[in-house]
Amino acid sequence: xxAVAFEDVRFGYDPDRQILNGVSFKIExxxxxxxxxxxxxxxxxxxxxxYRFYDITGGRITIDGQDLRDVTQSxxxxxxxxxxxxxxxxxxxxxxxxxYGREGSSQIEIEExxxxxxxHGFVESLPEQYAxxxxxxxxxxxxxxxxxxxxxxxxxxxxPILILDEATSALDSRTESExxxxxxxxxxxxxxxxxxxxxxxxxDADQIMVLDAGRVAExxxxxxxxxxx
Ligand code: ADP
Ligand code: ADP
Numbered sequence: 048x049x050a051v052a053f054e055d056v057r058f059g060y061d062p063d064r065q066i067l068n069g070v071s072f073k074i075e076x077x078x079x080x081x082x083x084x085x086x087x088x089x090x091x092x093x094x095x096x097x098y099r100f101y102d103i104t105g106g107r108i109t110i111d112g113q114d115l116r117d118v119t120q121s122x123x124x125x126x127x128x129x130x131x132x133x134x135x136x137x138x139x140x141x142x143x144x145x146x147y148g149r150e151g152s153s154q155i156e157i158e159e160x161x162x163x164x165x166x167h168g169f170v171e172s173l174p175e176q177y178a179x180x181x182x183x184x185x186x187x188x189x190x191x192x193x194x195x196x197x198x199x200x201x202x203x204x205x206x207p208i209l210i211l212d213e214a215t216s217a218l219d220s221r222t223e224s225e226x227x228x229x230x231x232x233x234x235x236x237x238x239x240x241x242x243x244x245x246x247x248x249x250x251d252a253d254q255i256m257v258l259d260a261g262r263v264a265e266x267x268x269x270x271x272x273x274x275x276x
Contacts, residue, residue: 048111048126049076049207049239051097057105058096066092068261069106074254076111076207077237079230081252083244088258090243091132094212097241098129110208128206132213134197140184145200191222198226208239216245227251 051074058067067089074080082090096103099115108115110126118126136144188196194214201209211230215223230240231251242252255272257265265272 049237050074050109050111051080051208051239051241052109052112053093053106054109055106056096056103056108058092058101058103060101066261067096067103070258070261070263071106072254072256072263072266074239074241076239078253079240079242079251081242081244081255082258083255084258084264086245087260089261090245090258091212092261093258094129094210094241094243097208097210098127099123125204126206127208127210128201128204129210129212130194130198130201130214132216134193136188136193136196138185141188141196143184144196145203191218191226194218194222195226198229206238208241211240211242213243213245 053070053072056067056070057065059065070089070093072080082093084090095101096108097115099118099120102116110118110123115123194217198211198214215226218226230242240252253268255265255267255269256263257272265275267275
Protein backbone atom coordinates (compact mmCIF):
# COMPACT_ATOMS: atom_id res chain seq x y z
CA UNK A 48 0.00 0.00 0.00
CA UNK A 49 0.88 3.66 0.23
CA ALA A 50 -0.40 5.07 -3.09
CA VAL A 51 -1.48 8.68 -2.71
CA ALA A 52 -3.45 10.76 -5.21
CA PHE A 53 -4.71 14.34 -5.21
CA GLU A 54 -7.26 14.99 -7.96
CA ASP A 55 -8.01 18.66 -8.65
CA VAL A 56 -7.96 19.43 -4.93
CA ARG A 57 -9.32 22.81 -3.86
CA PHE A 58 -9.12 24.24 -0.40
CA GLY A 59 -9.18 27.47 1.57
CA TYR A 60 -8.95 28.03 5.33
CA ASP A 61 -11.47 30.84 4.85
CA PRO A 62 -14.35 30.63 2.35
CA ASP A 63 -13.26 33.88 0.66
CA ARG A 64 -9.60 32.93 0.21
CA GLN A 65 -8.63 29.92 -1.89
CA ILE A 66 -5.26 28.41 -0.91
CA LEU A 67 -5.11 25.36 -3.23
CA ASN A 68 -6.50 26.02 -6.70
CA GLY A 69 -6.85 22.55 -8.18
CA VAL A 70 -3.79 20.52 -7.18
CA SER A 71 -3.28 17.11 -8.80
CA PHE A 72 -0.50 14.59 -8.29
CA LYS A 73 0.02 10.85 -7.90
CA ILE A 74 2.59 8.98 -5.86
CA GLU A 75 3.26 5.30 -6.47
CA UNK A 76 3.65 3.10 -3.37
CA UNK A 77 7.17 3.39 -2.00
CA UNK A 78 8.05 6.44 -4.07
CA UNK A 79 9.22 9.79 -2.78
CA UNK A 80 7.60 13.10 -3.73
CA UNK A 81 9.31 16.38 -2.92
CA UNK A 82 6.93 19.33 -2.75
CA UNK A 83 8.99 22.47 -3.17
CA UNK A 84 8.16 26.13 -3.58
CA UNK A 85 8.25 29.47 -1.82
CA UNK A 86 6.93 30.09 1.64
CA UNK A 87 3.16 30.39 1.56
CA UNK A 88 2.77 28.27 -1.60
CA UNK A 89 0.63 25.69 0.19
CA UNK A 90 3.11 22.89 0.94
CA UNK A 91 2.15 22.46 4.60
CA UNK A 92 -1.50 22.71 3.63
CA UNK A 93 -1.10 19.64 1.39
CA UNK A 94 0.39 17.73 4.32
CA UNK A 95 -2.42 18.81 6.64
CA UNK A 96 -5.11 17.86 4.12
CA UNK A 97 -3.63 14.41 3.65
CA TYR A 98 -3.77 13.94 7.41
CA ARG A 99 -7.33 15.30 7.34
CA PHE A 100 -6.74 18.12 9.77
CA TYR A 101 -9.11 19.97 7.42
CA ASP A 102 -11.64 18.89 4.81
CA ILE A 103 -11.18 19.85 1.18
CA THR A 104 -13.76 21.96 -0.61
CA GLY A 105 -13.35 20.37 -4.04
CA GLY A 106 -11.73 17.45 -5.82
CA ARG A 107 -10.65 14.18 -4.27
CA ILE A 108 -7.84 12.74 -2.17
CA THR A 109 -7.30 8.98 -2.21
CA ILE A 110 -5.02 6.54 -0.41
CA ASP A 111 -4.69 3.19 -2.21
CA GLY A 112 -7.70 4.22 -4.26
CA GLN A 113 -9.89 4.79 -1.22
CA ASP A 114 -11.46 8.23 -0.76
CA LEU A 115 -10.01 9.92 2.31
CA ARG A 116 -13.54 10.75 3.45
CA ASP A 117 -14.16 7.01 3.89
CA VAL A 118 -11.04 6.41 5.98
CA THR A 119 -11.48 6.64 9.75
CA GLN A 120 -9.23 8.97 11.74
CA SER A 121 -7.70 6.05 13.62
CA UNK A 122 -6.77 4.09 10.51
CA UNK A 123 -5.47 7.30 8.92
CA UNK A 124 -3.20 7.79 11.90
CA UNK A 125 -1.80 4.30 11.56
CA UNK A 126 -1.25 4.71 7.82
CA UNK A 127 0.34 8.16 7.92
CA UNK A 128 3.23 9.37 10.05
CA UNK A 129 3.92 13.09 10.08
CA UNK A 130 7.06 14.87 11.29
CA UNK A 131 6.45 18.56 11.86
CA UNK A 132 8.90 21.42 11.42
CA UNK A 133 9.35 22.30 15.06
CA UNK A 134 9.63 19.52 17.53
CA UNK A 135 8.93 19.97 21.20
CA UNK A 136 10.39 17.17 23.29
CA UNK A 137 9.64 16.20 26.85
CA UNK A 138 12.39 16.94 29.32
CA UNK A 139 13.00 13.21 29.68
CA UNK A 140 15.08 10.55 27.98
CA UNK A 141 15.49 9.99 24.23
CA UNK A 142 13.76 6.63 24.70
CA UNK A 143 10.79 8.21 26.42
CA UNK A 144 10.43 10.84 23.71
CA UNK A 145 10.59 8.23 20.96
CA UNK A 146 8.16 5.86 22.63
CA TYR A 147 5.59 8.00 24.45
CA GLY A 148 1.98 7.51 23.49
CA ARG A 149 2.47 3.88 22.54
CA GLU A 150 -0.43 2.14 24.16
CA GLY A 151 0.36 -0.05 27.12
CA SER A 152 4.03 0.77 27.02
CA SER A 153 5.93 0.99 30.25
CA GLN A 154 9.02 3.18 30.38
CA ILE A 155 11.17 0.09 29.96
CA GLU A 156 9.19 -1.24 27.00
CA ILE A 157 9.35 2.19 25.39
CA GLU A 158 13.10 2.31 25.71
CA GLU A 159 13.43 -1.26 24.46
CA UNK A 160 11.35 -0.32 21.43
CA UNK A 161 13.45 2.78 20.88
CA UNK A 162 16.55 0.64 20.88
CA UNK A 163 14.97 -1.83 18.52
CA UNK A 164 15.51 -2.33 14.82
CA UNK A 165 12.26 -0.60 13.82
CA UNK A 166 13.73 2.85 14.29
CA HIS A 167 15.95 2.27 11.26
CA GLY A 168 19.16 3.33 12.88
CA PHE A 169 18.12 6.83 13.88
CA VAL A 170 19.20 6.48 17.48
CA GLU A 171 22.40 4.84 16.30
CA SER A 172 22.98 7.86 14.08
CA LEU A 173 22.96 10.10 17.13
CA PRO A 174 26.34 11.09 18.53
CA GLU A 175 27.78 8.16 20.47
CA GLN A 176 27.35 9.73 23.88
CA TYR A 177 23.58 9.89 23.28
CA ALA A 178 23.09 6.58 21.51
CA UNK A 179 24.61 4.79 24.48
CA UNK A 180 22.24 6.54 26.88
CA UNK A 181 18.83 6.20 25.27
CA UNK A 182 17.21 5.86 28.69
CA UNK A 183 19.06 8.66 30.47
CA UNK A 184 16.89 11.56 31.56
CA UNK A 185 17.25 15.29 31.08
CA UNK A 186 19.43 15.26 27.97
CA UNK A 187 20.28 18.46 26.18
CA UNK A 188 19.99 17.88 22.44
CA UNK A 189 20.82 20.10 19.49
CA UNK A 190 18.20 20.96 16.87
CA UNK A 191 19.44 18.21 14.57
CA UNK A 192 19.42 15.63 17.34
CA UNK A 193 15.91 16.63 18.39
CA UNK A 194 14.76 16.30 14.81
CA UNK A 195 16.27 12.81 14.58
CA UNK A 196 14.38 11.85 17.71
CA UNK A 197 11.15 13.25 16.22
CA UNK A 198 11.70 11.26 13.03
CA UNK A 199 12.53 8.11 15.00
CA UNK A 200 9.33 8.57 17.01
CA UNK A 201 7.27 8.71 13.84
CA UNK A 202 9.13 5.78 12.24
CA UNK A 203 8.40 3.62 15.25
CA UNK A 204 4.79 3.55 14.01
CA UNK A 205 6.14 2.03 10.78
CA UNK A 206 3.74 4.08 8.67
CA PRO A 207 3.35 3.13 4.99
CA ILE A 208 3.21 6.88 4.29
CA LEU A 209 5.65 9.32 5.86
CA ILE A 210 5.23 13.10 5.64
CA LEU A 211 8.13 15.39 6.48
CA ASP A 212 6.85 18.93 6.69
CA GLU A 213 9.96 21.13 6.55
CA ALA A 214 11.33 18.64 9.03
CA THR A 215 14.94 19.20 8.03
CA SER A 216 14.85 22.78 6.74
CA ALA A 217 16.14 24.32 9.95
CA LEU A 218 19.16 22.03 10.10
CA ASP A 219 22.69 22.59 8.84
CA SER A 220 23.36 20.99 5.48
CA ARG A 221 25.53 18.18 6.85
CA THR A 222 22.88 17.05 9.34
CA GLU A 223 20.26 17.42 6.67
CA SER A 224 22.12 15.18 4.22
CA GLU A 225 22.67 12.58 6.94
CA UNK A 226 18.94 12.53 7.53
CA UNK A 227 18.31 12.38 3.77
CA UNK A 228 20.57 9.33 3.56
CA UNK A 229 18.58 7.62 6.29
CA UNK A 230 15.37 8.46 4.47
CA UNK A 231 16.72 6.75 1.38
CA UNK A 232 17.23 3.58 3.41
CA UNK A 233 13.65 3.82 4.65
CA UNK A 234 12.43 4.41 1.14
CA UNK A 235 14.01 1.11 0.11
CA UNK A 236 11.70 -0.51 2.64
CA UNK A 237 8.81 0.63 0.48
CA UNK A 238 7.64 3.58 2.51
CA UNK A 239 5.92 6.34 0.53
CA UNK A 240 7.55 9.62 1.50
CA UNK A 241 6.30 13.17 0.99
CA UNK A 242 8.79 15.91 1.75
CA UNK A 243 7.69 19.55 1.90
CA UNK A 244 10.67 21.84 1.54
CA UNK A 245 11.33 25.47 0.67
CA UNK A 246 14.43 24.63 -1.38
CA UNK A 247 14.83 21.98 -4.02
CA UNK A 248 17.84 20.35 -2.37
CA UNK A 249 16.07 17.04 -2.64
CA UNK A 250 17.46 15.59 -5.86
CA ASP A 251 16.83 11.99 -4.86
CA ALA A 252 13.06 12.20 -4.87
CA ASP A 253 11.31 10.13 -7.57
CA GLN A 254 9.10 13.13 -8.34
CA ILE A 255 9.48 16.82 -7.66
CA MET A 256 6.42 19.06 -7.63
CA VAL A 257 6.94 22.81 -7.69
CA LEU A 258 4.07 24.58 -6.02
CA ASP A 259 3.44 28.29 -6.48
CA ALA A 260 0.50 30.17 -4.98
CA GLY A 261 -1.57 27.00 -4.62
CA ARG A 262 -0.95 25.79 -8.16
CA VAL A 263 1.36 23.12 -9.57
CA ALA A 264 3.94 25.11 -11.55
CA GLU A 265 6.12 22.14 -12.53
CA UNK A 266 6.06 18.41 -11.96
CA UNK A 267 8.48 15.67 -12.97
CA UNK A 268 11.68 13.87 -12.18
CA UNK A 269 14.76 15.92 -11.32
CA UNK A 270 16.16 15.32 -14.83
CA UNK A 271 12.90 16.28 -16.53
CA UNK A 272 12.79 19.55 -14.61
CA UNK A 273 16.45 20.27 -15.47
CA UNK A 274 15.77 19.68 -19.19
CA UNK A 275 12.88 22.14 -19.10
CA UNK A 276 15.28 24.68 -17.58
P1 ADP B 1 3.94 26.68 2.80
O1 ADP B 1 3.96 25.43 3.60
O2 ADP B 1 4.18 26.46 1.35
O3 ADP B 1 4.81 27.75 3.36
P2 ADP B 1 1.25 26.93 3.85
O4 ADP B 1 0.52 25.73 3.35
O5 ADP B 1 1.73 26.94 5.25
O6 ADP B 1 2.44 27.26 2.85
O7 ADP B 1 0.33 28.20 3.67
C1 ADP B 1 -0.34 28.50 2.45
C2 ADP B 1 -1.20 29.73 2.67
O8 ADP B 1 -2.22 29.42 3.63
C3 ADP B 1 -0.46 30.94 3.23
O9 ADP B 1 -0.96 32.08 2.58
C4 ADP B 1 -0.80 30.94 4.68
O10 ADP B 1 -0.80 32.24 5.19
C5 ADP B 1 -2.19 30.36 4.69
N1 ADP B 1 -2.50 29.64 5.93
C6 ADP B 1 -1.77 28.63 6.46
N2 ADP B 1 -2.34 28.15 7.59
C7 ADP B 1 -3.45 28.88 7.78
C8 ADP B 1 -4.49 28.86 8.77
N3 ADP B 1 -4.47 27.98 9.77
N4 ADP B 1 -5.51 29.77 8.64
C9 ADP B 1 -5.53 30.63 7.60
N5 ADP B 1 -4.60 30.70 6.64
C10 ADP B 1 -3.56 29.84 6.71
P1 ADP C 1 0.64 11.40 17.58
O1 ADP C 1 -0.74 10.81 17.61
O2 ADP C 1 1.66 10.56 16.87
O3 ADP C 1 1.11 11.94 18.88
P2 ADP C 1 -0.69 13.32 15.97
O4 ADP C 1 -1.15 12.39 14.92
O5 ADP C 1 -1.69 13.83 16.96
O6 ADP C 1 0.55 12.70 16.71
O7 ADP C 1 0.00 14.56 15.31
C1 ADP C 1 1.15 14.39 14.53
C2 ADP C 1 1.89 15.71 14.45
O8 ADP C 1 1.09 16.69 13.76
C3 ADP C 1 2.18 16.27 15.83
O9 ADP C 1 3.55 16.60 15.88
C4 ADP C 1 1.33 17.51 15.94
O10 ADP C 1 2.06 18.55 16.59
C5 ADP C 1 1.08 17.90 14.52
N1 ADP C 1 -0.26 18.53 14.39
C6 ADP C 1 -1.37 18.24 15.10
N2 ADP C 1 -2.42 18.98 14.70
C7 ADP C 1 -1.96 19.79 13.70
C8 ADP C 1 -2.56 20.78 12.85
N3 ADP C 1 -3.83 21.12 12.94
N4 ADP C 1 -1.78 21.38 11.92
C9 ADP C 1 -0.48 21.04 11.79
N5 ADP C 1 0.15 20.11 12.55
C10 ADP C 1 -0.58 19.49 13.50
